[in-house]
Amino acid sequence: MNKAMIFNIQKFSLHDGPGIRTTVFFKGCPLTCLWCHNPESQAMEQEMLYDREKCVMCGMCAKVCPQKAITDVNNSMVTDLEKCDFCGECVIYCIPGAREIAGREYTIDEVVKEVLKDRIFYEESGGGVTLSGGEPLVHIDFVEQLLKRLKEEGLNTAVDTCGAVPFEYLERVAEHTDIFLYDLKLVDDEKHQAFTSASNKGIIDNLEKLTEIHGNVHLRIPIIDGVNTETSFIEETLDLIEGLNITEVHLLPYHSIARHKYKKLGREYEDALMKVPTSETMNRFRAMLADKGYNVKKEENREGLH
Ligand code: SF4
Ligand code: SF4
Structure with missing residues (x-):
């Protein structure tokens, strides 16, 4: 049976496309962005x-664990993941x-059943279902089938993608996807590799090709002081997207609320380099894009940033 690892099905989401939406967060991502707000989405x-x-x-956890995987180490309950099932x-x-x-594995039927519970809210608000992550398209067979089912139910669908997937995957889901939320993090490839652990060449190539076959691509740009707040970044972005059919641009300001999640996963959060962008920066970037005729949205209250 076709299953995929999902770590959250978020109801009443207001920041992942139009209207009230349910966002399905898949586990697994080809990138490891330093600022990722969902570090549990990467593996x-x-x-x-x-x-x-x-x-x-x-000590209750250690007592009930059938695998004897939990021990008290220096006044902290440590799980041996080699033993944990x-x-x-x-x-x-x-x-x-x-x-x-x-994360837990879901079948397509389980996801469809869950998201249909809120059909009334989608209908009243012009909302729908967004597939996000992580990178949903790493689960291409599952996602393709799921999107088909959602369209059969008459729901609006959005796919939030980092673009670091074979173009064929974007092609396969394009006809069942109403909106692509396409992430662009950095234009300079060296910086992109340093901050996300991958080249952006394929991502940019895919963006260009996607706008040729799909008429509703929204560009999402995380804005992180210390990473991409130079004016030259927006200038490079404007050069890159000139002539592409981009229907909206979303600017997502960085914030550091994900720190606690890294701690809970036992990972370091390397946030020394990253700061919240100033309102002046956000307004300036917005104005630069709007001046060129783009429909720009600032998503100040969005929790997830990846
Ligand atoms: S994690 Fe802490 S509070 Fe929870 S059961 Fe284990 S020892 Fe108790
Ligand atoms: S989830 Fe892992 S650590 Fe927790 S009880 Fe089960 S085997 Fe033990």
Whole structure:
């Protein structure tokens, strides 16, 4: 059966396309952007999150774990992931909610059933369903089938993509996708490699080709002080997209609320280089794009940034 690893199905999302939407977050991404707000989205596999600040060291998780995978190391409950089979017992018995498993496999039927619960809100608000991540298109067979089913149900569909996938994947889903939310992070390839661990050559190539076969591509640009707030970045972006059929540009200001998630995953958050952009920067970038005739949206309150 076709299944995919999903870490969240977010209801009442207002920032992933028009109207009220349900956003389905897939696990697995070809990029590792330094500023990623969903670090649990990057790995394809399930992960264990542990919040030491919520943990009261009752030891219940270790007691109920059938694999004996949890031990107290220096007053912190450490999980041996070699032993853990993600049965979820420790999460159930952790009363303060210090433990959480990121990701579980869903079938297409399960996702469709879940998103259809909010059909009334989509209809009243002009909303629909957005597939995001991570990178949803790394689950291409599942996503293609899911989008077909959503269209059969008459729902508006959006795909939020980093573009770092074979172009054939974008082609396969294009006819079942009403809106592409296409990320552009940096134009300079060296910087792109340094901050995301991958080249942007294929991403830019795919963007150009996608705008030739699809009429509703929204460009999403994360704005991070210390990474891409030089005026030259927007100038390079304007050069790059000149003549492309881009229907909207979304500017997404960086914020640092993801720090706690890195901590829960036991990962470092390398945020020393990154700062929240000033309103002046956001307004200037918006004006530069609007001056060239682009329909620009600033998404100040959006939680996810990737
Ligand atoms: S998910 Fe299951 S196996 Fe893994 S640590 Fe928790 S109780 Fe143990
Ligand atoms: S059950 Fe929860 S609160 Fe208790 S020790 Fe384990 S993680 Fe901490």
